[in-house]
Amino acid sequence: MKYQPVRYLINGLAATCVSYGVLSACIHILHVPSAGVSNFIAAVFGITASFLGSRHFVFPGTTESVWHQLARFWVLYAVLALMQAAVLFVWTDWAKLDYRLGFLIGTFLQMVCSYFGGKHWVFKQQN
Numbered sequence: 001m002k003y004q005p006v007r008y009l010i011n012g013l014a015a016t017c018v019s020y021g022v023l024s025a026c027i028h029i030l031h032v033p034s035a036g037v038s039n040f041i042a043a044v045f046g047i048t049a050s051f052l053g054s055r056h057f058v059f060p061g062t063t064e065s066v067w068h069q070l071a072r073f074w075v076l077y078a079v080l081a082l083m084q085a086a087v088l089f090v091w092t093d094w095a096k097l098d099y100r101l102g103f104l105i106g107t108f109l110q111m112v113c114s115y116f117g118g119k120h121w122v123f124k125q126q127n
Helices: 004-028 035-058 066-094 099-122
Strands: none
Touching: 004 035, 004 099, 035 066, 035 099, 066 099
C-alpha cells in the first residue's frame, strides 16, 4: 500500500493519455466537427480507463461488484466536476482572479479528493 499514491499518479497519467488520444483521433481522424463533442467522447474513454486502472492497478483486491463500484465512481466524478466548476466560479467569476491559477487549484483539489474518494468509498477494502 505504500506505493498506492504513485500508482494513482501513473494511472492518472495513463487515463489522461487515453483521453488526449481519443480527443485527437476524434478531431483529426474521425473529423468530428465539434471540439466540445470530441472532448466529451474523450472524457468518457478517459474516465473509463481511470476506473479500470483504479480497480485493477491502484486499489486491487476489491471483491465488491464492478457495477456498484462503477456507479459510485461516476457519482464521485460528477461531484468532482461540480467542485471544479465551483472553484473556477468563485476564483474567476466572483473574485476576478486569473482562471489559470483557479484551474490549477481546482485540479489539485480534484486529484486529492479523487484519490481519497476512491480509496475510502469507491474501492474500499471490505473488512
